[in-house]
Amino acid sequence: MEQQEEGRRDFMGMALGAWAVVGGVGALYAAKRSWDPLPSVKAAGFTTVEMNDKKENELVVEKWRGKPIFILKKSADMEAHDRDVVMNGSRFHVSIGLCTHLGCIPAYQSDNKEFFCACHGGVFDVSGVNSPGLPPPSPLEIPPFRIDGTKLVLGESGPEYKKMLDAGLTV
Amino acid sequence: MAHFDDKAMPFGNKWMDERIGLNTLKRVLNTEYWIPKDINFLWAMGMVLAATFGILVVSGIFLLMYYKPDVNLAFDSVNYTIMSEVGYGWFWRHIHGVGASIVFLIIYIHMFTGIYYGSYKRGRELIWLSGMGLFVAFSAEAFSGYMLPWGQMSYWAGMVITNLFSGGSLEAYGLVEWIRGDYVPGDAYLTRFFMLHVLLIPLAIIGLIVLHFGTLRLPHVNNQEGADIDYKESAELWKAGKKKESKVIPFSPVFLSKDLFVMGVYFIIFFYLVFYNFEFSMDPVNFDPADGLKTPAHIYPEWYFLWSYEILRPFSKDIGLIAFGIAQIAFVFLPFADRSPNVAPAHKRGLFNIWFWVLLIDMIVLTAMGKLPPTDPVFAMIGLVSAVLFLAMGPLLVLITMFEKKIEKGA
Ligand code: HEM
Numbered sequence: 001m002e003q004q005e006e007g008r009r010d011f012m013g014m015a016l017g018a019w020a021v022v023g024g025v026g027a028l029y030a031a032k033r034s035w036d037p038l039p040s041v042k043a044a045g046f047t048t049v050e051m052n053d054k055k056e057n058e059l060v061v062e063k064w065r066g067k068p069i070f071i072l073k074k075s076a077d078m079e080a081h082d083r084d085v086v087m088n089g090s091r092f093h094v095s096i097g098l099c100t101h102l103g104c105i106p107a108y109q110s111d112n113k114e115f116f117c118a119c120h121g122g123v124f125d126v127s128g129v130n131s132p133g134l135p136p137p138s139p140l141e142i143p144p145f146r147i148d149g150t151k152l153v154l155g156e157s158g159p160e161y162k163k164m165l166d167a168g169l170t171v
Numbered sequence: 172m173a174h175f176d177d178k179a180m181p182f183g184n185k186w187m188d189e190r191i192g193l194n195t196l197k198r199v200l201n202t203e204y205w206i207p208k209d210i211n212f213l214w215a216m217g218m219v220l221a222a223t224f225g226i227l228v229v230s231g232i233f234l235l236m237y238y239k240p241d242v243n244l245a246f247d248s249v250n251y252t253i254m255s256e257v258g259y260g261w262f263w264r265h266i267h268g269v270g271a272s273i274v275f276l277i278i279y280i281h282m283f284t285g286i287y288y289g290s291y292k293r294g295r296e297l298i299w300l301s302g303m304g305l306f307v308a309f310s311a312e313a314f315s316g317y318m319l320p321w322g323q324m325s326y327w328a329g330m331v332i333t334n335l336f337s338g339g340s341l342e343a344y345g346l347v348e349w350i351r352g353d354y355v356p357g358d359a360y361l362t363r364f365f366m367l368h369v370l371l372i373p374l375a376i377i378g379l380i381v382l383h384f385g386t387l388r389l390p391h392v393n394n395q396e397g398a399d400i401d402y403k404e405s406a407e408l409w410k411a412g413k414k415k416e417s418k419v420i421p422f423s424p425v426f427l428s429k430d431l432f433v434m435g436v437y438f439i440i441f442f443y444l445v446f447y448n449f450e451f452s453m454d455p456v457n458f459d460p461a462d463g464l465k466t467p468a469h470i471y472p473e474w475y476f477l478w479s480y481e482i483l484r485p486f487s488k489d490i491g492l493i494a495f496g497i498a499q500i501a502f503v504f505l506p507f508a509d510r511s512p513n514v515a516p517a518h519k520r521g522l523f524n525i526w527f528w529v530l531l532i533d534m535i536v537l538t539a540m541g542k543l544p545p546t547d548p549v550f551a552m553i554g555l556v557s558a559v560l561f562l563a564m565g566p567l568l569v570l571i572t573m574f575e576k577k578i579e580k581g582a
């Protein structure tokens with residue numbers, strides 16, 4: 001009798017326990033999804049930038065998905081790099097203006113022709129390549145772009161961007 | 172057998188005792204919770220912390236009445252509405268800011284008291300671990316609260332700290348975006364940290380404080396000599412009226428009155444700071460509204476995070492993150508890294524004494540270096556050496572305490 005009762009009690013415990021586990025896993029998944037970025041955030045639009053009016057060695061900062069985008073028209077004395085966006089014979093450095101160390105915005109120093117990150121002392125050259133031995137581990141990232149005449153569309157991947165991606169010049 | 176006296180006065184002592192065992196509660200938690208006589212004011216820091224937490228809750232409730240968790244409204248709701256429109260709004264904000272800063276000073280004093288007297292081992296491991304839980308929870312509480320005014324430091328500290336979760340070369344940007352609910356800190360980010368700051372983390376803190384107190388009840392607090400007190404014998408002496416001979420006093424009302432004295436002194440200093448010297452707890456950079464297109468010239472955390480921030484800074488990204496991760500959890504392992512059987516004050520433990528002071532000074536040096544801009548090579552070098560030293564302190568402790576001589580008690 002006592003044994004039978006114990007078996008029934010155990011059954012109640014195990015049945016509820018098993019369902020609680022199922023419910024718990026479901027709730028965890030729901031919690032995870034609630035923390036996901038909203039669809040409206042993810043669909044955050046595309047930014048189109050007119051490139052014709054840019055001046056050499058003068059940094060322009062645009063905004064795309066809340067992030068600063070560096071656009072720097074290179075002057076003739078600046079070394080060419082495969083990371084440059086070439087449009088109508090001009091070379092541009094285009095990158096997401098967030099330090100690859102921990103995400104501060106490096107400042108452009110037009111006299112030294114380099115980007116300096118004040119947070120932990122990172123340095124990037126005019127092609128966005130990081131100086132070795134400092135905290136930033138990789139070059140500034142290039143945002144997905146497509147060339148459209150004299151305009152640059154940020155957020156779309158054109159053939160020039162895909163080539164850079166395949167060559168491992170950005171992530 | 173339940174027995175209810177019909178004639179007992181409602182809500183009187185007897186009436187309450189019959190219903191919720193009031194006298195048993197009082198005995199276990201107050202009149203027969205024994206505290207050693209041989210302790211000093213540093214043992215009041217725990218109650219000072221509990222009181223400061225209470226003050227943070229009360230001032231927070233008033234701030235909550237006018238704060239607006241929205242990226243367009245937050246900054247003005249704090250810096251304009253609360254600071255200049257709400258009657259005494261500045262008062263709650265200064266209490267909250269000063270309290271959040273000072274609570275860490277007291278936490279560090281409380282922790283180093285525990286380390287100095289060896290109060291984290293031989294029965295007191297759970298006190299230490301629940302204390303570390305409180306440290307982590309308070310850190311999360313301070314960080315999430317720092318986001319709320321949505322000033323420049325809120326935004327950029329949020330950017331840098333959430334980026335830590337990318338794990339360096341692991342490039343887990345998906346995780347970072349998940350934590351933020353956005354590509355950069357934005358509205359979803361602000362509202363979820365608001366939720367954490369005003370509900371989830373305070374609940375966790377309250378639970379952890381209850382656990383911390385619970386873990387203290389059986390081992391009792393340590394004492395200045397680390398003496399193993401016979402609580403039964405000493406309690407009998409006290410109850411028999413031999414108060415002089417007994418080594419212990421009851422928590423309440425006897426010990427509590429001493430706690431209250433220290434708290435009184437503390438609150439005089441605390442409110443002096445709130446009224447006359449609150450600037451130290453308010454970063455001027457955070458009085459500029461958040462701007463995702465402009466990083467402040469120099470980003471640094473509040474003073475209580477500087478030592479661990481400085482452990483991150485001098486290294487390359489991956490090594491920095493690993494070093495930082497180790498520093499965050501290092502203190503958790505203290506009860507197990509200390510191999511010596513001695514529960515005694517550091518000054519009686521030979522090399523351990525030197526270890527203790529080196530650790531304390533190293534953390535102060537790291538704190539000072541963390542505040543300086545990253546450009547000066549001399550300071551950067553001092554920072555690097557201190558960071559490496561900090562990481563070496565763990566293995567050193569194991570080594571030192573393995574060979575520590577056992578102290579014979581009663582000698
Ligand atoms: C922030 C909230 C905290 C509160 C409210 C709190 C409260 C208390 C109280 C009331 C006591 C007993 C009185 C005393 O010895 O001071 C105590 C003891 C203790 N606490 Fe905490 N504490 C907190 C955080 C911590 C932290 C961060 C640690 C370190 C990891 C810690 C470690 C200890 C230890 C080791 C003891 C035992 C001291 C002894 O036996 O002499 N506590 N705490």
Ligand code: FES
Nearest residue numbers: 099101102117122
């Ligand atoms: S964020 Fe730029 S160097 Fe750390």
